[in-house]
Amino acid sequence: MMNSSEGGTPAIRVAALTVVRGGRPVLHGIDLDVARGSITGLLGPSGCGKTTLLRSIVGVQRGTAGRVEVLGRAAGSAALRSRVGYVTQAPSVYADLSVAENLRYFAAVLGVPKSDPARVIAQVGLDGREQDLVSRLSGGQRARVSLAAALLGAPELLVLDEPTVGLDPVLRSELWRLFRELADAGATLLVSSHVMDEAVRCDRLLLMRDGRLLADDSPQALLDRTGAADIDAAFLRLVAATGPTARPEVLS
Amino acid sequence: MNPSRTLATARRVLAQLRHDPRTLALLLVVPCVLLTLLKYMFDGQPQAFDRIGAALLGVFPLLVMFLVTSVAMLRERTTGTLERLLTMPLGKLDLLLGYAFAFGAVALLQAAAASALTLGLLGLKVAGPTWLLFAVALGNGLLGMALGLFVSAFATTEFQAVQFLPAALLPQLLLCGLFVPRERMADGLRLASDVLPLSYAVDAMTRLTTSAGVSGAVLRDLSVIAAAALLALGLGAVTLRRRTA
Numbered sequence: 001m002m003n004s005s006e007g008g009t010p011a012i013r014v015a016a017l018t019v020v021r022g023g024r025p026v027l028h029g030i031d032l033d034v035a036r037g038s039i040t041g042l043l044g045p046s047g048c049g050k051t052t053l054l055r056s057i058v059g060v061q062r063g064t065a066g067r068v069e070v071l072g073r074a075a076g077s078a079a080l081r082s083r084v085g086y087v088t089q090a091p092s093v094y095a096d097l098s099v100a101e102n103l104r105y106f107a108a109v110l111g112v113p114k115s116d117p118a119r120v121i122a123q124v125g126l127d128g129r130e131q132d133l134v135s136r137l138s139g140g141q142r143a144r145v146s147l148a149a150a151l152l153g154a155p156e157l158l159v160l161d162e163p164t165v166g167l168d169p170v171l172r173s174e175l176w177r178l179f180r181e182l183a184d185a186g187a188t189l190l191v192s193s194h195v196m197d198e199a200v201r202c203d204r205l206l207l208m209r210d211g212r213l214l215a216d217d218s219p220q221a222l223l224d225r226t227g228a229a230d231i232d233a234a235f236l237r238l239v240a241a242t243g244p245t246a247r248p249e250v251l252s
Numbered sequence: 253m254n255p256s257r258t259l260a261t262a263r264r265v266l267a268q269l270r271h272d273p274r275t276l277a278l279l280l281v282v283p284c285v286l287l288t289l290l291k292y293m294f295d296g297q298p299q300a301f302d303r304i305g306a307a308l309l310g311v312f313p314l315l316v317m318f319l320v321t322s323v324a325m326l327r328e329r330t331t332g333t334l335e336r337l338l339t340m341p342l343g344k345l346d347l348l349l350g351y352a353f354a355f356g357a358v359a360l361l362q363a364a365a366a367s368a369l370t371l372g373l374l375g376l377k378v379a380g381p382t383w384l385l386f387a388v389a390l391g392n393g394l395l396g397m398a399l400g401l402f403v404s405a406f407a408t409t410e411f412q413a414v415q416f417l418p419a420a421l422l423p424q425l426l427l428c429g430l431f432v433p434r435e436r437m438a439d440g441l442r443l444a445s446d447v448l449p450l451s452y453a454v455d456a457m458t459r460l461t462t463s464a465g466v467s468g469a470v471l472r473d474l475s476v477i478a479a480a481a482l483l484a485l486g487l488g489a490v491t492l493r494r495r496t497a
Contacts, residue, residue: 021497022497058339059339059494059495060335060338060339060494060495060496061495061496061497062493062495062496062497063497076494076495078341081339081340081341082340082341084339086336086339088332088335088336090331090332091332092331092332092333092335092336093331093333094264094268094331094333095331096268096271096272097264097267097268097271098271101264101267105260105261105263105264105267106336106340108256108257108260109257109260109261109337109340109341109342109346110340110341111256111257111341133271149336
């Protein structure tokens with residue numbers, strides 16, 4: 001049934017996801033669906049569990065309980081490895097190789113055409129820097145090499161952990177334009193950020209705090225519901241409404 | 253396992269080395285300098301040089317590959333490239349064999365440089381065939397690589413990784429028969445030296461210097477080395493986890 005109706009299932013379905021890291025609960029029963037062909041923003045303060053949630057969806061997080069399904073399969077299953085692109089917060093590329101060498105290698109691992117590196121280099125706006133060693137690039141350029149590697153093979157789902165950190169506003173808006181193009185072409189994007197002004201560019205927002213989802217709604221609906229002027233204010237109102245979260249693990 | 257992914261990995265590792273010519277130069281030059289030093293240290297005792305020089309031809313590839321691999325693999329872990337690779341359709345064996353091919357090639361190059369110098373200019377006398385000497389050197393390099401790969405799982409910083417060299421290899425070096433012949437060691441130590449793979453590396457080299465032809469004993473040593481390398485590689489594969497905390 002799963003296979004025949006794969007197009008109809010959400011790109012990501014998370015049910016009652018709990019994650020314990022080092023004896024400490026980090027995620028407390030998360031439920032969410034992410035629709036295909038959409039951009040979903042995962043917003044929340046640093047340390048609230050965004051990366052852990054993304055890692056669980058990619059299938060690299062240990063200590064998970066509950067259910068995480070990606071493109072109709074259990075997260076992390078072998079069949080998903082060429083269908084999901086993941087960009088970690090810190091650029092995970094070889095600093096001692098050139099941009100082109102990095103992408104050629106990842107392309108070979110993914111088994112995608114040899115022309116694909118050139119395509120993704122153009123997508124992230126790094127043309128002309130192909131021969132530069134990654135260690136010589138700026139932080140923002142390195143982040144784009146890392147993003148380019150995830151775009152290889154045009155994966156159906158892109159999980160991006162703070163892809164725009166350290167980028168100037170022009171570049172950020174260019175990347176968001178790219179994200180929109182990818183979504184329009186049918187890809188699903190899950191993008192974490194702690195910059196609330198990126199929220200309005202998403203189709204849907206997941207607001208997270210202390211390992212729990214505060215809201216799962218479209219940006220406009222969120223503003224309407226809270227009566228706030230911007231997402232930042234909406235977030236604060238939601239926090240105030242739920243009250244201070246008890247965190248006994250911090251006290252002990 | 254997939255040959256094109258394995259070869260792509262080997263090419264990538266070699267490309268990284270190409271971008272780091274100083275490391276490559278150190279890999280090739282240091283053993284040669286040390287062997288030359290040894291030659292002049294034992295100026296009056298050519299037999300001593302024959303014995304120790306040959307043993308060291310076997311030890312260097314192991315030492316160097318251990319160090320290079322443990323640091324390289326630790327870097328893969330700490331920079332997140334290992335995690336990225338493991339989210340991709342890359343088999344663990346593709347990664348490990350890719351490293352094995354790349355560093356094996358370097359080990360071979362290093363063995364060629366060191367033995368050309370020692371057998372040629374420095375006049376080391378080896379009774380056995382040269383190809384077997386290479387085979388042993390290559391086996392030792394791969395063993396060092398596999399051991400380095402395995403211990404890198406237990407290091408979280410490069411300082412720790414470097415400390416694993418004396419921790420894992422110095423005891424083997426002391427017990428391998430280089431300083432005291434293995435048969436003259438106390439029973440406990442003798443037993444320990446029997447289970448440590450470096451002993452077989454040195455035994456093989458020693459046998460090659462003294463007996464001509466392809467002796468069964470050397471082949472036995474070589475298979476012990478290969479088995480130890482495969483065991484360490486297997487243990488190393490276990491330490492590569494797709495899911496981490």
